Amino acid sequence: MIHDFGIVWSERGLLLSGLGNTTILSVLSAAAALLLGFVLTPALMAKQRWLSRAVRGFVDGMRCVPFLLFAYIVYYGLPSLGVRLDNWTSGLVALTIYNAAYMAEILRGAWSAQPREPIEAGIAFGFSSVALFRRIVLPPLLLAAGPVIGNQMIQIVKDSAFLTIIALPELTHAASSIQSRHYVPFAAFITAVLLYWGLCLVIEAGVSSIDRLAAARR
Amino acid sequence: MAKRVLDVAGVSKRFGALEVLSDISFQVEKGETVCVLGPSGSGKSTLLRCINWLERPDAGQIYLNGTEIGVNGGGIVMSDRELSRIRTRIGMVFQHFALWPHLTVLQNLMEAPVQVQKRPKAEVRDEALALLAKVGLSDKRDVFPAKLSGGQKQRVGIARALAMRPDLLLFDEPTSALDPELVGEVLVVMRELAREGMTMVVVTHEMGFARDAATRILFLDRGRVVEMASPEGFFSNPATERARQFIQRYAGRAANGGR
Amino acid sequence: MNAGDVLAILQGAVVTITLSLTGILIGLPIGLGLAVLRWADVPVVARIVAIYVSILRATPLVTLLLLLFFALPNVGIAIGPISAAILALVMNTAAFNCEVWRASLMNFPKDQYEAAQSVGMSAPLRFRRIVLPQIARDSLPGLVNEMSLLIKVTPVLAVVGVVDITRAAVRIGAETYDPLPPFLVAVALYAPIVFVLVSLQRWIERRQIKAEALA
Numbered sequence: 001m002i003h004d005f006g007i008v009w010s011e012r013g014l015l016l017s018g019l020g021n022t023t024i025l026s027v028l029s030a031a032a033a034l035l036l037g038f039v040l041t042p043a044l045m046a047k048q049r050w051l052s053r054a055v056r057g058f059v060d061g062m063r064c065v066p067f068l069l070f071a072y073i074v075y076y077g078l079p080s081l082g083v084r085l086d087n088w089t090s091g092l093v094a095l096t097i098y099n100a101a102y103m104a105e106i107l108r109g110a111w112s113a114q115p116r117e118p119i120e121a122g123i124a125f126g127f128s129s130v131a132l133f134r135r136i137v138l139p140p141l142l143l144a145a146g147p148v149i150g151n152q153m154i155q156i157v158k159d160s161a162f163l164t165i166i167a168l169p170e171l172t173h174a175a176s177s178i179q180s181r182h183y184v185p186f187a188a189f190i191t192a193v194l195l196y197w198g199l200c201l202v203i204e205a206g207v208s209s210i211d212r213l214a215a216a217r218r
Numbered sequence: 219m220a221k222r223v224l225d226v227a228g229v230s231k232r233f234g235a236l237e238v239l240s241d242i243s244f245q246v247e248k249g250e251t252v253c254v255l256g257p258s259g260s261g262k263s264t265l266l267r268c269i270n271w272l273e274r275p276d277a278g279q280i281y282l283n284g285t286e287i288g289v290n291g292g293g294i295v296m297s298d299r300e301l302s303r304i305r306t307r308i309g310m311v312f313q314h315f316a317l318w319p320h321l322t323v324l325q326n327l328m329e330a331p332v333q334v335q336k337r338p339k340a341e342v343r344d345e346a347l348a349l350l351a352k353v354g355l356s357d358k359r360d361v362f363p364a365k366l367s368g369g370q371k372q373r374v375g376i377a378r379a380l381a382m383r384p385d386l387l388l389f390d391e392p393t394s395a396l397d398p399e400l401v402g403e404v405l406v407v408m409r410e411l412a413r414e415g416m417t418m419v420v421v422t423h424e425m426g427f428a429r430d431a432a433t434r435i436l437f438l439d440r441g442r443v444v445e446m447a448s449p450e451g452f453f454s455n456p457a458t459e460r461a462r463q464f465i466q467r468y469a470g471r472a473a474n475g476g477r
Numbered sequence: 478m479n480a481g482d483v484l485a486i487l488q489g490a491v492v493t494i495t496l497s498l499t500g501i502l503i504g505l506p507i508g509l510g511l512a513v514l515r516w517a518d519v520p521v522v523a524r525i526v527a528i529y530v531s532i533l534r535a536t537p538l539v540t541l542l543l544l545l546f547f548a549l550p551n552v553g554i555a556i557g558p559i560s561a562a563i564l565a566l567v568m569n570t571a572a573f574n575c576e577v578w579r580a581s582l583m584n585f586p587k588d589q590y591e592a593a594q595s596v597g598m599s600a601p602l603r604f605r606r607i608v609l610p611q612i613a614r615d616s617l618p619g620l621v622n623e624m625s626l627l628i629k630v631t632p633v634l635a636v637v638g639v640v641d642i643t644r645a646a647v648r649i650g651a652e653t654y655d656p657l658p659p660f661l662v663a664v665a666l667y668a669p670i671v672f673v674l675v676s677l678q679r680w681i682e683r684r685q686i687k688a689e690a691l692a
Binding site: 060061063064065066067068069070072073076077078080081154157158159160161162164165171172175176179183185186189190192193194196197199200201 | 531532534535536537538539540541543544547548551552628629630631632633636643646647650655656657660661663664667668669671672675
């Protein structure tokens with residue numbers, strides 16, 4: 001057993017690059033999904049019925065589809081329609097679009113729970129457009145939604161593991177390669193599990209520090 | 219002759235079929251404290267919100283120091299940026315305080331002067347600290363609003379409005395959301411401002427404050443100006459039956475210890 | 478893609494649903510058991526459960542599945558794709574269910590428990606008659622939510638060779654050189670199942686809020 005872990009250690013370069021790719025995938029798609037969420041959320045709450053219904057349909061639809069199938073469709077299905085993306089692009093696009101639906105719903109919930117008066121005070125004190133959003137609307141919104149966004153980030157990290165099926169060299173794919181090369185399944189996969197755990201603990205630490213900031217202001 | 223700070227000329231506002239304000243006109247001279255009284259639903263808050271264009275009036279003009287608000291020289295509705303610039307001249311105190319929850323008390327005071335008015339941070343800070351001392355909250359400067367009592371929040375709300383060095387202060391029922399025992403500390407601050415010659419328009423149900431701090435009373439009912447009088451004249455000798463009934467009802471409530 | 482292909486995907490759906498139900502039915506009581514161990518604060522065991530839950534919540538199902546499928550035979554435990562799939566689902570969902578159950582247990586009013594104690598109910602009786610009916614009601618939305626999440630990760634089971642909806646769709650896609658239609662059929666099978674569960678969760682939540690408002 002110790003010997004097996006020795007083999008995994010000797011392949012640490014591969015494993016670390018897998019961890020790196022998982023982190024890059026997760027961070028990039030989480031950031032993109034959050035930004036996209038900020039675009040979708042106002043549409044979700046729009047007064048124009050056609051717009052809010054269309055976005056609502058997208059958000060609810062995405063939440064009913066398994067991510068793995070969605071990733072399959074983006075990678076294997078879209079070429080039938082003439083859209084051919086490589087595995088990195090497919091993975092990023094799939095993770096981003098899929099999670100944007102969740103982010104939009106999270107932000108809508110937090111947004112509609114925000115009191116209206118402080119925002120109105122911002123307008124009365126001369127804030128407008130971008131400054132109003134950035135200085136007055138956004139900070140309390142992020143503090144309120146922080147923990148749920150953190151949970152969604154953990155979900156994104158886990159979803160990214162599915163991308164091993166489109167041969168994206170992320171952490172699970174790296175562990176699979178090591179296991180098939182040396183036949184050390186336990187050592188390879190348990191190491192991957194522990195690395196995922198570490199990643200999630202980092203996210204949770206971030207969430208709890210946001211939570212501390214929010215608690216001081218509640 | 220005193221300088222005219224605010225001129226409201228024929229302002230009307232309707233929400234759907236409901237006419238909330240109808241042809242309201244009045245002026246406020248520099249240093250005046252005008253109390254706007256009236257039964258609930260008479261349009262008092264809407265009037266205040268029309269003055270700084272938080273609500274857009276359907277008709278009429280509003281001038282601040284002779285400059286029209288909301289519409290520029292060519293008769294075109296102002297851009298957000300132009301409106302913002304004028305709004306910085308008008309301070310507003312809200313019924314539910316509307317402090318920014320993510321900022322400390324001191325940061326609440328400094329936010330708009332630094333970010334909107336682009337004044338130097340050090341100067342704003344000195345002034346903000348002096349204002350906090352004035353409202354008796356120097357020890358709370360690094361506390362978040364959530365940790366304050368209602369009375370303290372509203373005193374911060376007033377200090378925050380003053381930090382903009384406004385030409386005019388609007389108060390939207392500043393004590394209605396407070397527990398009775400906390401009303402006094404806010405009124406003390408408002409009385410002092412009135413005495414110092416701050417120009418103020420105060421929507422309130424505090425008859426005591428209106429009686430002894432106001433320079434004039436504006437009585438609204440169903441969206442119309444029913445009376446405009448000195449406090450002595452209004453309270454001791456109201457010209458209309460509506461005003462008489464209103465005063466009686468509130469005097470009765472005050473006698474029962476209510477507000 | 479012909480009618481036979483659709484039938485093959487439908488057969489896969491039977492496998493998917495069977496495995497999901499098995500996972501849910503086994504995972505529910507195990508989750509409750511783990512939650513009780515943590516709630517009762519059994520020394521050492523409670524700690525181990527906490528770490529188990531923390532790790533499992535962070536582990537992607539595909540990684541867990543590969544670990545079980547390849548490593549268990551390595552230590553002399555023969556395991557097929559189906560058993561590995563069920564084990565992975567149970568281990569995963571039990572950890573999430575544990576958190577849902579535990580949250581309800583923490584919310585359970587202490588005075589009720591003490592009242593049951595004062596009328597001489599034994600500990601197992603107290604739990605079965607007083608605590609369980611109430612926390613079950615309280616946990617229901619969370620548990621239904623977890624069920625919909627579980628169903629959404631089942632396509633992963635295809636990775637170790639379980640012939641479920643996804644594997645059937647992949648096979649047909651490879652045979653017909655047109656993967657889009659079979660995947661769309663797969664989505665069309667999954668979406669209503671998840672939709673029903675999500676709606677069920679919302680319905681239960683609304684009903685409970687209404688009941689509380691009346692109380």
